[in-house]
Amino acid sequence: MTDQTPEQPSDSSADHSAELPVAATSDGEAPRRGYAVIQDYLKTLDASPGVYRMLDSESRVLYVGKARNLRARVSNYSRPGNSARIERMIALTARMMFLTTRTETEALLLEQNLIKQLKPKYNVLLRDDKSFPSILVAKDHPFAQLKKHRGARKQKGSYFGPFAGAGAVNRTLNQLQKAFLLRDCSNAMFESRTRPCLQYQIKRCSAPCTGEISEEEYGLAVRDAERFLSGRSTKIQEELAAEMMKASEAM
Incomplete structure (x- = not known):
């Protein structure tokens, strides 16, 4: 281009x-x-x-x-x-x-x-991509972590950006957590949990740390988040709309 x-x-x-x-x-x-x-x-x-x-x-x-x-x-x-x-x-x-x-x-x-x-x-x-933040879907754990990233891209995962500043990244992360319920906690925090944290209670995480979602289902949510960040969101929105209609009919 x-x-x-x-x-x-x-x-x-x-x-x-x-x-x-x-x-x-x-x-x-x-x-x-x-x-x-x-x-x-x-x-x-x-x-x-x-x-x-x-x-x-x-x-x-x-x-x-x-x-x-x-x-x-x-x-x-x-x-x-x-x-x-x-x-x-x-x-x-x-x-x-x-x-x-x-x-x-x-x-x-x-x-x-x-x-x-x-x-x-x-x-x-x-001008200098390394000076500005990106969004990282970190994949050094079976349940990928969604987080803000700066610096060299050495960690295993998918990177999206750079963004103009931390505020832009934080707003995007906020929307992603609402839509896809991906965890933002560290691996150490993940391993120490015995019950879901506040993020689960306010519907910003699916609590994979305590088995509230399977690895396969969580992996599908990660894939959808990556598709959204890549600009391929039309299919995701169609699927979400169909799920909403199904839930509405069930009610």
């Missing part, structure tokens, strides 16, 4: 990309031109979560960002008063692209994947 060829959206997203005409202007008018471009896009945006890309006149990706509310987030770029770095980026912006998602978590994961693939010039915080 290159900066000039944007990826195709998944079933869970809607792609709203367009190119607006940019009038020829002098360098002194570049910031005003960039603001005008962004203001024109605001007319087409709603409050959906999603990912936005800012591109220069040669279709090179300058910046990738995510938003809980695309219209509100992009409006921050539509008026002066930003940092010098952001002002320079806006001055170079000739067009934007938008990809809406169902949830903020999906937007967050898509943002990280695009940053890693496209390496936009103004996403400077992610």
Whole structure:
């Protein structure tokens, strides 16, 4: 994938990309031109979560960002008063692209994947992957552990990221625990348990430590979590919807 060829959206997203005409202007008018471009896009945006890309006149990706509310987030770029770095980026912006998602978590994961693939010039915080956190599904134990990871990727398991910061990782981990009930305790803690911990009580873990779930069933949950983190979530959502309907009928 290159900066000039944007990826195709998944079933869970809607792609709203367009190119607006940019009038020829002098360098002194570049910031005003960039603001005008962004203001024109605001007319087409709603409050959906999603990912936005800012591109220069040669279709090179300058910046990738995510938003809980695309219209509100992009409006921050539509008026002066930003940092010098952001002002320079806006001055170079000739067009934007938008990809809406169902949830903020999906937007967050898509943002990280695009940053890693496209390496936009103004996403400077992610120049050194080792400095920023990832999500690790650690597999050095029969019951995989879900956790935040920094540094060299030496531990056995599946890595997803990097993320822009600890807050982004923590929000994603929170959603994953709710959806897939994977453990986040250390191996030592796992081996010492004699009864389920609070995470089980608040429905954030399936308590494999005390045999509340079989190794096979837990392994299926791990697989689904990895598919979700890889962006292959459509099948999982269909299965969850079918299970919800079955439970509703049973009630």
